[in-house]
Every structure is written in structure tokens, then in C-alpha cells.
Amino acid sequence: MIKHFFSAITGNLLSLVGTVLVVVSLLLIAMLLVMQAMGFEGGAYLGILTFVIFPMLFLLGLALIPLGLWWRKRRDARLAAQGKEIGHLPIIDLNQESTRGVLVTFVALAIPVLALAAGLTFKAVHYMDSTEFCGMACHKVMQPEYTAFQRSPHARVGCAGCHIGPGAQWFVKAKISGSWQLIAVAFDLYPRPIPTPVHSLRPANGTCEQCHWPTKFIGQRLKVRTHFADDEQNTEQKTALMVKIGGQQDGKSHGIHWHVDPNHMLRYLADPTREKIYEIELTDKTEGSKKLFKIDEAAPAGLEWRTMDCVDCHNRPSHIYNSAPFEVDLAISEGRIDRTLPFIKREGVRILTETQYPSHDAARAGISAAVKAFYAKNYPDLAASPAVEQAGKALGDAYAWNNFPQMKVVWNTYPNHIGHQNSPGCFRCHDNKHKTDTGEKIGKKCGTCHNIVAEEESDSKVLQELGLQEAPSEPAAAEPAADATAATTADAAPATGT
Template identity: 35%
Template sequence: MPNAGSFRENWLRPFFFYGNNWLSLIGGAITTASAMVLAAFWVISVFGHGGSSNPYLGILFDLLLPGVFVLGLVLILVGILIRRSYLLATDQVPSFFPEVSLQDPAFRHGLEIVAVATIVNFIIVGVGCYRGVAYMDTVSFCGQTCHVMAPENAAYHVSSHSGVACTECHVAPGAAGYVHAKVNGTKQLFMVVVDHYPKPIMADSKVPAASATCLHCHNAHIDLGDKLLIHKAYADDSSNTQTTSLTLLHVGGQDVLGHLSGIHGAHMGRIEYMATDSANQTIPWVRKTNSDGSTTDFVAAGAALPSSAKPHVMDCIDCHNRAAHSFDTAQGALDRMMAQGSPSASLPFLHKEALTLLNAKYDSQTDAKTRISSGLITFYRSQYPSVWDTHRAQVEGSAAALVKIYSTNVFPSMKVTWGTHPNNIGHNDSPGCFRCHDGSHTSKTGQTITNDCSTCHNLVVSNEPHPKLLADLGMR
């Protein structure tokens, strides 16, 4: 075979001869080790990856490791060129290149170096990749290392889902979800690196459907019946007068006989909608699939249907859109914290002054921390010196509580302020339920999506100072 013999003499022998140098041998070891790790990763991906589903795996295995592989090839080539140039300059190029054979001590020695270096590099690269992937699966990586997610990280740690890993909700199972997460995560990293990311970062339809995430832990068909909500509010008078409201929320669901009731039951059928904005806050068109299979379309009065929008099947996330990253309003957060004892409702005009400080504009959280704390202290020192003298600890504790309220809800650097992120549960602070239940969504036959309050809840007590019902229930 002359072609094979010519290739061996003119290419293979010179390659191994010139490649027998430390730089090329190291490059060969790096290339081989990274290739082995990549091959193992590809095999696991094809035959069912049972390990991490982290969205940033693409950065590691699709960008960094291939880069390391190419670096090894470059080192091989550079080493060959350096040695060839040196031998040509010193007139040491042999007339015949040595035979490529294990019998040749120099060739065998080079293979031994490559083999040992490859094993060492494989262990280092493999362990490094494993530890990197394990770290990228942690909440600290998603919420702290990725600094632009500071608002979401703060809200996450005070949510009911604080024990659930980010990837459990943001990465759908299966190959499609896995690939989507890798591509999206890599894109997000580049946006952060080049400092070209949206402020604020808004949730969108790229979040996996509830059937792929939420329903792994929650039973959508369980009948939850009614739920009593207790809300305490405070007035802006000198005594911060407290009032209480009681709401009976008809959560409902599906009972053992298959009967549907309440809010959950009313939305368990197939409901589709089209929105005109990425946050799904303006919904001009709704379609409901009836029990007999027919459909009814509801269109908001005077609304123009979006030409490019596609119908979206409604699921849990369309209402529970801030399940793990909920941001409060200034008054809502203040009332809740005062009900827990701090800020102290015993301080005169605390509620009024606190709202003023919380709603003021600050350049940064550091600026807010300083001005909110000093503002409240200055108010009592100047306006109520006796209160400052006798209740200094309460004033300082209240100031610290206000700083905490602000720092978990407002992030000037990311343009996140009060009301930036709408919460679709309820309708007091954002459209929420009224996106569809506003009384203006009507079908061709004149049927309207109900906006009857009693369908979802009954207001049992409204802003009473001391509701008798709470005493009757043994609650305060």
C-alpha cells in the first residue's frame, strides 16, 4: 500500500518525531483528558442523564471543555513548530525520521509521559467538572454568584419554597427541558458578562409549565375547601389604630366524587388565553372548553385581538406566578411586620412615618439603610424626645425592621421597586384575578366571565378594631 507507506514516512514519522517535546506532550495529555470527559458526558446525555440538570452545564461542557480540548491541540502544534525550528536552525534534522515503534525507547518514553499526564489530567478535569456542576446546582450559585438575581434570591429565602432547589422549578424534566435550560443559561451568562441584561428581570413564559414542576409535589385535584384569611391593618393616626379583616376564601378543588368547587375547581377545565404583554397582565381573549367539549370565547369590550399571539393553556403558574419570589407592597409588608411586633405599634405615628420613609426614593440599598434608619430616629428625637428617651431600643429596633422590609423588596440597582413584579393571587395590589374577571369579557351569546365577589370569597369582617368572631373562635 504505497499511499499508506507514504503517509507514514512523510507525515506520521515527522509528526511523532517533532512532537516528542514537553510542550506537545502536555498538550496531548490535556486534549486526551478533556476528550475523555466530554465523551463520558455525551454518553450520559444520550442514554439518560441521571445527574445534574443544571442550566449552566452548557457553559461547562459545550464551551469550556471544548476550549480546553482546542488549547491542547494548539500546544501540540506550537511544540512541534518550536522543535522543528530549533532543529532546522541547528542543522539537526535527520535524513530519515525514526520508525514509529514501541521498540524505540524515545517513542515509548513519550507515550508513557502522555499516558501518565492523561490519567492525572483526567482525574483533575473530571473532579473539577463534577464539583463545578454540583456547585452550579446550589441556591447560592443561582442567587449570589449571579449577582443580578439578588432580588429573586432575597424573596426566595423568605418564601414557602425556600427549601426547594432553583433547578426543581426552573428546569423541566426530559431531554427538551434539559437542552432548553442549557441554551438559555448560556445565553443569560453572556448577557451578564457583557453587561447587557434587562433591568428589572421579569418572569416570562419560558418558565416550565406547572405539570413539569409544581405537580411533582402538589396535588392539583385535592379538595382544599375554604380557608380563613386574617389581615391586620394599621391607621396613620398617633396610636396606629389596628383593624382586622376576615375573609373566607373558597379555594375548593375536586372531591372524591369528582365534583368541582371553589377557585381551583372553576379553573380545572381547559382554559386558554391570549395576552398582549410578556408579563401576561393584559388578557383580551379567553377560551373555555365546556364539559360537553364545546368551547366559548370571551373577548374584552373594545379590545383588539393580538395578531401574533398564540393561545396559552392556563395552569397553576398563571395565578401562582410569584410562588417562590414574591415581592410585597410597602403597606402590605409594614402591616404584616407590625402585626408580628416590629416595627412597634406602640410608637406614635409609627405607621405614617414608616410608610413615608419606605416609599421615598433612594440611590441604593446602602443609601436606603442609612437614610431610613436615621430618618426614623431623627423623627422621634425631634418630635417626641420623651419617647426617644424612654423607648430608644424600640425606635432603633423599628428602624432596623424598616430597613429589612426595604432591603427584601426594593433593589434600585436592578430597578425593582414597590409593585414592579405583579402578583396574580388576589386583585388588591395588581390586576390579578381582574385580568379576566373584570365583567367586560363577554361571549357572542352575551355570557360574561363572572366578577361576582362571592364566587371566590366572602368578606366576613371588614376593618373592625376587635372582631367578636375572632374571640368566638378563640383567636386573637
């Protein structure tokens, strides 16, 4: 029986090749798996071989065997009908010089061709991990993410650093979902905007924590936000927060990063957007205790529990979309918009948010025209000034960095969870409404997370003490105090949409 089976699957050239492929690829996969089980990492390439290339050869072999059997059956029937002899395999007679010549040439040609094919496959797969490929090959689709990424603190971290991370398993997952995405792009099947959160995102311990250390003690950080008021002078105002980021110190976790202490496991039950949180379960391994916080409303059936990690707060480490007021403040403080233009803050925000444009070109033209129209009507002397022209351009940039009409991405399509300014963020849980049975709440006291040192102040002793403003008696200095530069630049990267 076994002998018969063996002779069947090797009895013709096609099935023979198939059988060899199946056996060799299985052996190689087994060998690589043993190597990996013994701790040999080998990087992504090993993963491609183990999980992509060899299995593909295996499947090819499997398909060839029955194909060969079928072909042989048909040929046998035909030969039998013609009364010819039935032979299955060509006879290779190595005693003949011409056969030897053909064989040597064949092998000599096959080796470089195979090497080239393997090299090309490796290169292609490697290229598919590069930021250019992620950002540009699907240019139209990924343009929002790519644009925001280039302005972010992670602009030098490749897409794969956060979306794939090291190791074979996630690499293969990414390639499989990537293949589907390519099909979706080719046939225009993708959703607009691309939905967030990313439910298949790799847990942060395989990505963020390759570079950041979760229990690092960061302590308190002074964050200074510069805003400009809606008045004619665009009065500068500063808000200074001492943010209690914390971390681990003396074996205990403090502050905001208390959340990521491996001893505190937080799981929550939320709707698919993760905006509405019904239940939160806190397991404290140091105390060995467990608490469940709930809102009054019962959760609908079928929701998923999620273990909280970095991206539940830092959901925009790279694709940071800002609000219109934030962009106008930033442009004024960076000097891209002339602060002396009357009402430019108020008008800038109005013009940026009032109209939705069908394309970036239309937006730039429309925004420039709207800025000119405002000054032509109210300040005719200024209408033709370069400052107005320049403001129109800077506002056009701000629009194009955050709005992508073809992907239906507009201001605030993607909420940022790091604070509680434009979306509930921390207040999804810290709202006094999530309670335990004994009435314990997840608190909203401002001092839990930050001390507000100054709020929208233009002229105060605190700002002077922080070195953010000169004392009134001193003559106006050309250079701001050294501390002030440090404090403001520490914050210059627009980490949050305000």
C-alpha cells in the same frame, strides 16, 4: 474516491485525532440517546454528557480535520521545496524499548488527568445549579430575587427546582441561556429591572407539579389579615376571608383550583407583560365544549397565546415583594415595631414610600432620621426612646427587603397576581368585561372566590367567635386563644402583598 477521502482525513496526526473524536463522540451520543429513548433517565449528568460534553468533542474534532489538512499542505509544500521526503505520520516502532516507555508513561499520565478534568467539569456544572451560585455569583443582579426568596415558603427549594426541574433537555436550555446571562453580567448588558414574566419559564408540570399535586382537594382556607389603622392608636383591624381554593372531589373540580384540572384547558392572548388580557379560550374536555371570551377592544397583531398554569396566579411563589403597608403591618404584628408609638403605621408607610434612596445604606440612614424627626417635632418625649430607634431600624429593613436601587427594583415593580389588591391579578380576567358572543361573562362576584367573614373589624362578634379576639366581658388573658394563634400563624408567611 472514498478511499482517498479516508486517507486524507487520517493522513496526518491532527486530522487523525479529529476523526477519532468525531467518530467516538458520535457513537457515544448515539448510544446515550438510545439508552434515553429506552427510558433510562440518568439525571442531569447524563444530559451534560449527551448534550454538552460529547457535542463539544464532536465539534472540536470537526474543527481539527481541516486544520490538519491545511497544516499538512503547508508542511508538504515546505518539505518539497527543501527537497526532503514527505512523511505525514510519525513512525512509532514498538520494538524500541524507549518508545514503549514513552507510550506507557503517556497513557499512565493521561488517565488520571482525563479523570480529573471530567470530575472538575461535572462539579463545576453541578455547582452552577446550586442556589448559592444562582443567588450569589450574580449577586448584584439576582440580589432582589435572592433576598425575597430567602423570606419565602420556598426558601429551601433551590432556584433550579423551579427554574430548571428534572431531565436533560431543560438542563441544557438553562445552561445555554445561563451562559448568555454570564456574558450579560460580565459586560453589564443586562436589563434593569430584570423583566418579568419569564417567557422561557418551564411549564409548571415539570417544576411545581414535581412537589405539588394539581388536583389535590384543598377545600376552603381561612385567611386572616391583620392591619393597623392610620389613627394615633394604630388600631388593630382584622379581615377574615374564607378562600375557596377547592380542588378535585368526587371526580369534579371545585373552587379556584378548578383552573388546574387537566380537563379544563385555558389559553389566553395577552400583551407581553401578561397584564392586559384580550382573549381567553376555555376548552372543557369533560363536556367537550369550547368557549371564547373577548373584550371589546381588538388585540393588536403579533401577541402570543399562553396556556394557563400555576404561575399565572402564583407568579410570586418565591420572589415575593410586599407593599409598604403590608411590611409595616407585619413588623407591628411581629413586634419589631412598638405598636404604642403614636401614628407609627401612618408615618411608617409615608416614610417608606415618600423618598427613593440611591442605596440601602442611604435608605437606612434617611429612614431612621425621618422617624426621629417626626417624633422630635410631635412627641418630643419619645424622640430619644429605644422604641423610635428600633422602629427606624425595622423600617430600614422593610425598605431593603423590597427595594434594590442598583437593579431599579422599587415597591410594586413586580406585581403579584394571587389576589386583586395591589395589581389586577384575578381581575385581569374576572372583570365582567370578557364575554362570549352569547354574552356569558367571567364573573366578579365576590362569593365565587371567597366569603368575606370579617372586613377591617376591630371589635366584633365574628372575630370573637373565630377566637381572634377575646369577648369584652372576660378579663384580658395574657395568652391569646389557641385557635387564634393557629389562624394567624397559618397566615404569618406574607404570601401576598396587601
